[in-house]
Amino acid sequence: MKLVEIAAPDFDLAMTLDSGQVFHWQKIGDGFVGAIADYAVHVEQDGDVLKAKMEGVASATPGSLIPPVAKLVKHYFALDHPLAAICASFPNDPAMSAARHFCRGLRITRQPKWECLATFICSSMKQVAHIRQISKALRERFGVARKIDHQVVHTFPSAQSLAESSESELRKCALGYRAKNLLATARLVRSSEADLDAWSALSDADLREKLCTLPGVGAKIANCVMLFAYERLRAFPIDVWIERVLREKYFPGNGKTTTQRLREFSET
DNA sequence: CTCCAGGGATGAT
DNA sequence: ATCATCCATGGA
Numbered sequence: 353m354k355l356v357e358i359a360a361p362d363f364d365l366a367m368t369l370d371s372g373q374v375f376h377w378q379k380i381g382d383g384f385v386g387a388i389a390d391y392a393v394h395v396e397q398d399g400d401v402l403k404a405k406m407e408g409v410a411s412a413t414p415g416s417l418i419p420p421v422a423k424l425v426k427h428y429f430a431l432d433h434p435l436a437a438i439c440a441s442f443p444n445d446p447a448m449s450a451a452r453h454f455c456r457g458l459r460i461t462r463q464p465k466w467e468c469l470a471t472f473i474c475s476s477m478k479q480v481a482h483i484r485q486i487s488k489a490l491r492e493r494f495g496v497a498r499k500i501d502h503q504v505v506h507t508f509p510s511a512q513s514l515a516e517s518s519e520s521e522l523r524k525c526a527l528g529y530r531a532k533n534l535l536a537t538a539r540l541v542r543s544s545e546a547d548l549d550a551w552s553a554l555s556d557a558d559l560r561e562k563l564c565t566l567p568g569v570g571a572k573i574a575n576c577v578m579l580f581a582y583e584r585l586r587a588f589p590i591d592v593w594i595e596r597v598l599r600e601k602y603f604p605g606n607g608k609t610t611t612q613r614l615r616e617f618s619e620t
Numbered sequence: 621c622t623c624c625a626g627g628g629a630t631g632a633t
Numbered sequence: 634a635t636c637a638t639c640c641a642t643g644g645a
Binding site: 473475476477478479482529530533567568569570571572573591592 | 639640641642643
């Protein structure tokens with residue numbers, strides 16, 4: 353199957369996939385394989401060009417179309433975001449300049465909402481290597497297997513399939529105490545008590561408040577989901593690393609700067 | 621306000 | 634080979 357070529361200026365695929373916003377892509381040879389929503393995708397970068405192909409099965413809905421791979425990949429990796437303009441809008445201080453240089457080509461992806469929410473519920477108190485294991489285990493146990501490049505890729509399980517599971521089944525995926533939260537949130541999403549799509553219409557503040565009502569979602573995870581799935585580019589997740597950098601670079605020698613103060617600072 | 625839960629990768633000893 | 638450290642949320 354032939355690779356489709358997609359223009360990808362100001363983009364670094366490996367950096368984007370390794371930046372802690374998505375956890376299931378596998379490096380295979382010159383490229384990566386993974387799932388974008390229900391489709392198995394192979395993607396590799398050659399300078400300013402992305403080369404991609406996909407395998408997918410149309411959903412059971414008659415008449416549903418398989419999107420062209422270029423459209424799917426462009427949307428997922430947000431190749432339409434004006435990255436140069438976004439970077440130019442950042443504060444011009446030494447720490448930000450260093451960060452801009454270091455992260456050249458890192459884009460904020462547009463991930464499916466449920467997949468992103470569920471993955472970040474699993475991420476709490478875990479390091480990236482663990483989150484990858486959990487994502488893999490959940491996909492292999494509850495997702496749908498698809499083939500590409502003779503590799504098997506698993507889609508992320510639906511809220512429905514996790515909701516029908518049990519806490520003890522989920523615990524087998526190395527979730528620990530997160531299993532309870534994931535199960536409870538899956539049931540809220542399945543029942544449409546938590547209507548993730550409808551929440552797209554909410555303001556940033558209202559969306560954050562809604563997300564934080566879900567079990568296992570606090571301020572940090574809500575901001576991750578807003579940023580990586582709701583395209584709220586003003587959201588600013590503060591994890592321990594960002595907190596350390598903020599304290600060191602912007603509040604040096606002020607030991608009693610509160611997390612609340614850091615949040616207010618990041619919002620301006 | 622403080623303390624704690626559960627667990628696998630990672631790096632130090 | 635053993636040991637300390639990393640981590641966000643929610644409940645006691």
